[in-house]
Amino acid sequence: MTMETHQVPDTSPTDQKSSARNLRHAAASGWIGSALEYYDFTLYSQAAALIFPTIFFPSTNPAMAIITSLATYGVGYVARPIGAVVLGGLGDRHGRKHVLVIAMLLMGFATFGVGLLPTYGQVGVLAPVLLVVLRLVQGFAVAGELGGSNALVVEHAPDAKRAFFASFNLQGSQIGSILAILILLPLASALPKEAFESWGWRVPFLLSAIVVVAGYIIRRTVEEPAVYLEQAAEAKKHKAPVVEVFTRYPRVVLICIVCTLANVIGTATLVFGVAYGKQESYGIGFTTSEFLWITLIINAASAATIPLFGKLSDKYGRRIPMIIGTLGGGIMSIPYLYAVQAKNFWLVLVFGLLAMSVFFQMWNATFATAYQEQFPVRLRVTGFAVSQNVGLMLAAFAPSVFSAIAPPGTQNIPLEIGLTTLCITVVAAVAALFLRNANGKSLEA
Template structure:
């Protein structure tokens, strides 16, 4: 397999640092963990804390819906962030966009910890919360695209999948950290103290993100091939999104559709939690039990992601993504059936199979595969726009599931399972229609 991707001309070699995949992977891992700590922390707080302090209502259902709506707002702003930050990363450097995205995310999350409550300033409190959530969504849109581009371009061709998988592993670790910080506070503090001041502590800890983001990512080096391209002026020829829409609209659409594979997580870790714990469905599991289910799923993913990243380098990414997506989509219905059987042991087994193994076959490899679909001059934009547009659409799947299988309806596991499987089949078809990158160097893909 060739290892000559992005060869640098002799006249530039003396001015450009050599490739350093280990340092790039570590930067992506730590950055992903810190940035997704912020993003996941908000999701937990929107469920556990914010309904009472930002959206008080005589009807608790209204308060919960309003709070969760601000969580969804973060996905609405992600496509805009993908366009702006993707262009910045393609035109001015992967390192610059990664530093900016992390600092912006850290600022927004820290500011949430300083917000006045509804009881202090009235409707201004939720308005400010929505604004900060929009900033969070904007910032996170540039994280994975920039990090995975930097890692892919630093890595030897034979190990692109392995090194790139660490940025995905970092995002899982970030979710675990958010759970590990917030839940002990919720367990130790009385409810009134948690709502008065305790909830602010995890958000104020984001000051660490601001400092760590600057220290870690200022030391990262741009990939040599990107610097060489910048020297020749190729990286700044056009606004990247316009060139993608003109030259690669089919690639963009296929990557958006492939992103729908995230329906597996939407069906299991979002709708599945609601199905298991909400009184209307009558299953009867507690919220704490399913927080442990979610934690176990994330822990299993941390172990399997680099394994599947490495395997994708050996056997190719397309078939691994297709196998993981189809099997995960098929077994998602089995996971919901396990919930319906009220067997917590069976639920743990199924969540490890579905989320910890099969979905990670796709999740560990998609970032590398998406990066390989776009040439260097538009790589960050192509990845960021397709992934975040796909995620914005996918964020509506749990609402659709609730609409087609509301509380009181029959055969919920079958209905949601078949719907999830159908979406995964469509995503798998888009994968098979995409160009194979097996055995190709990045230089071969520069077309």
């Protein structure tokens, strides 16, 4: 194996303009794809904590309704490893652009479909079954999204600015979350509870169609990176990239999966934490609009910090921000949950900003580029997608596990859940120590 150097050849002004245009299109494509992904992510995570327990599940056992609703949030991640294999292989063998268009259309279809679902009161058990089916489609589609879009950006970007440009994909995720909340918040605040639970919550899901159309138009203009085109013929010879990923890079895949458990920071704070503060059975009494404001402010701050941390990782390497961010976010989850228990809006906001907008974004702005640099070009989308999505699948069930081990009535929920979160983040941080080539280089077969 030899180190991939990506030497930049002498180019004419026309070629330079073309390269700059392709990079802008790639960044815009990734940005809007991530925006749709996290528009859906935020809508679903907030709805699973705030609304779905009462409209898609029987009300005879509130605690079980919360656990089951949060489990449907996690179910979407079960399909991700399958989508990672299928869509990752498509992206490696037939091009990054093709997988991104397919992922965009599938995500849009599933998100729009959630907005049309009947409730448990209307069709009984069929309601949660349909919810799970659409969630599985979402998970399958999203699996190829970030791997493909980040490969596209990383391969178009100059070596010294990989993480900075790739960070805009992650910034798009925050913008998507902000858009979701900006639509949810006035509906939740202005509509009577009955109207919001009847039709108001559906509006943001149906509006996802607009994002899909815009994303499809942008993605049709994106060109494949030159570094991929140079190896496209060789990549097509390999029928199953996932087999080669696991046979040649099993240690790398395992390290990236464990690192991805850092996402438990978000599931502990902005998913379980929301259910803990809002659901009546826990008895704390936060309102829907209060938590939507908290989530909105956190995501707005995160959108500003992501490019900063991406730029810093280009300068100082990937490991340091990933380790500090993972450990810091795990620690901050403890006071965050205590602030929720105390029903102190401002402390929840402060600790939420520290956990998610500062520490977690150190990891979030860096991991995508770090993972891309672990794999050669012809296996990059598959290697990234499988590693990330298996880790996300494990982290996604944390809210329902937290609800099961700390149901309403449990003593000292903040310490119990906070320490569990911290232990998981310690494991993820240790794994980051073993990332190879964290100096901005990647291996080539």
